[in-house]
Amino acid sequence: MSAARPRPRLLRVLRIAERTPQMRRFTLGGDDLAGFPRGSEGAHIKLWFPDAAGETPLLPGFGERGPAWPEHAPRPHVRTYTVARIDPDANEIDVDIVLHGDEGPASRWALRASLGDPLGLAGPGGPNLFQGDAQRFVLIGDPSSYPLLYAVIAKLPATAQVDVLIEVPDASEVQPLPPHPRLNAQWLSRHGAAAGASRRLLEAVRRLPWNGAESVSVTLAGESAQVVAIRDFLAAERGVPRRMMYAVPYWKDRWDEDRYHDERHRIMDAFDEAAV
Ligand SMILES: Cc1cc2nc3c(=O)[nH]c(=O)nc-3n(C[C@H](O)[C@H](O)[C@H](O)COP(=O)(O)OP(=O)(O)OC[C@H]3O[C@@H](n4cnc5c(N)ncnc54)[C@H](O)[C@@H]3O)c2cc1C
Numbered sequence: 001m002s003a004a005r006p007r008p009r010l011l012r013v014l015r016i017a018e019r020t021p022q023m024r025r026f027t028l029g030g031d032d033l034a035g036f037p038r039g040s041e042g043a044h045i046k047l048w049f050p051d052a053a054g055e056t057p058l059l060p061g062f063g064e065r066g067p068a069w070p071e072h073a074p075r076p077h078v079r080t081y082t083v084a085r086i087d088p089d090a091n092e093i094d095v096d097i098v099l100h101g102d103e104g105p106a107s108r109w110a111l112r113a114s115l116g117d118p119l120g121l122a123g124p125g126g127p128n129l130f131q132g133d134a135q136r137f138v139l140i141g142d143p144s145s146y147p148l149l150y151a152v153i154a155k156l157p158a159t160a161q162v163d164v165l166i167e168v169p170d171a172s173e174v175q176p177l178p179p180h181p182r183l184n185a186q187w188l189s190r191h192g193a194a195a196g197a198s199r200r201l202l203e204a205v206r207r208l209p210w211n212g213a214e215s216v217s218v219t220l221a222g223e224s225a226q227v228v229a230i231r232d233f234l235a236a237e238r239g240v241p242r243r244m245m246y247a248v249p250y251w252k253d254r255w256d257e258d259r260y261h262d263e264r265h266r267i268m269d270a271f272d273e274a275a276v
Pocket residue numbers: 044079080081082083095096097098099100103104105106107108143144145147148248249250251252253254255256257258
C-alpha cells in the first residue's frame with residue numbers, strides 16, 4: 001500500500017541559526033509539514049536540494065513502487081539528514097547541516113540558503129536508534145551524527161548510564177548536550193586532520209571500561225572508515241551483538257553520497273549477514 005509511504009513535502013526556510021563555525025541549523029516549515037510525527041527526533045529524513053539555493057526542487061510523486069519522477073525532468077540532489085527537533089503544533093522542523101565546503105550540493109545549499117528558500121523533504125524513517133531495555137548506553141559519533149546522539153540522550157531514562165564519545169575537527173565544534181544525571185561525555189579533537197584516517201574515536205572506545213555482565217546498547221554513526229572499525233571492534237572484542245547496535249556510516253571521506261550510497265548498504269548488509 002502506498003498510503004504507508006510518507007509523501008514528499010515542500011518546505012521553506014523559516015529561520016537559520018549558526019550552531020558552530022561548521023554547523024548551521026535550519027528551521028523548515030509550512031503547511032506541507034502537517035501530519036509529521038511528533039517525537040521523531042533522531043529519525044532519518046531525505047532532503048531534496050535544488051542545484052542552487054533559492055530554486056524550487058522538483059519533487060517526485062509516490063506510487064506503489066516508490067518515488068515516481070516525471071520523465072526527462074532534471075532531478076534534485078537527494079541527501080539523508082536527521083530530525084533535530086520537531087514541533088508539529090508550530091509546523092516546524094529543525095535540521096542541523098554540517099558545512100564542509102562547496103563541493104557537495106547539500107553543504108553548498110546550506111552555505112547560501114536564505115529565509116524563504118524552498119527544500120524538499122520525505123520521511124521520517126530508519127531503524128531503532130537504541131535498545132530501550134539496556135542498562136548502559138554507549139553513543140559514538142561526529143558532527144554529522146550530533147543531532148542523532150542529542151536526540152537519543154534526550155530520550156534515555158535518568159537511571160541509565162550513558163557514555164558519549166564525539167570526534168570533532170577542532171574544539172570550536174563542541175556543542176551542548178542534553179542534561180542527564182549519569183552522562184559521561186568526551187569530545188575528541190582531531191586538530192584538523194582527515195576524518196577517514198583518524199583513530200582517535202576507536203582508541204577512546206578501546207579505553208572505555210567494559211564490564212561484560214551488563215547489557216549495552218550502542219548508537220554509532222559518522223565517517224565510514226571509523227564506523228566500520230569501531231563496529232567490528234565492539235562486535236569482536238567486546239561481544240556486542242548485532243541487535244544491540246545501531247551502526248550506520250553516515251558519510252565517507254573523499255567520496256560523495258552519489259558514489260557512496262550503494263557501498264553503505266553493502267557494508268550494513270554484510271554486517272547483518274555475519275550476525276545471522
Ligand atoms: C541516516 C543519516 C543521517 C544523517 N544525518 C545528518 C545530519 O543530521 N547532519 C549532517 O550534517 N549530516 C548528516 N548525514 C550525513 C550527510 O548525509 C552526508 O554528510 C552527505 O554526504 C552530505 O552531502 P553533501 O551534498 O554535502 O556532500 P557530498 O556530495 O555527499 O560529498 C562531497 C564531499 O564532501 C565530503 N563530506 C560529506 N559529508 C561530510 C561531512 N559531514 N564532513 C566533512 N566532509 C564531508 C565527502 O567526503 C565528499 O568528499 C546523515 C547521513 C545518514 C546516512
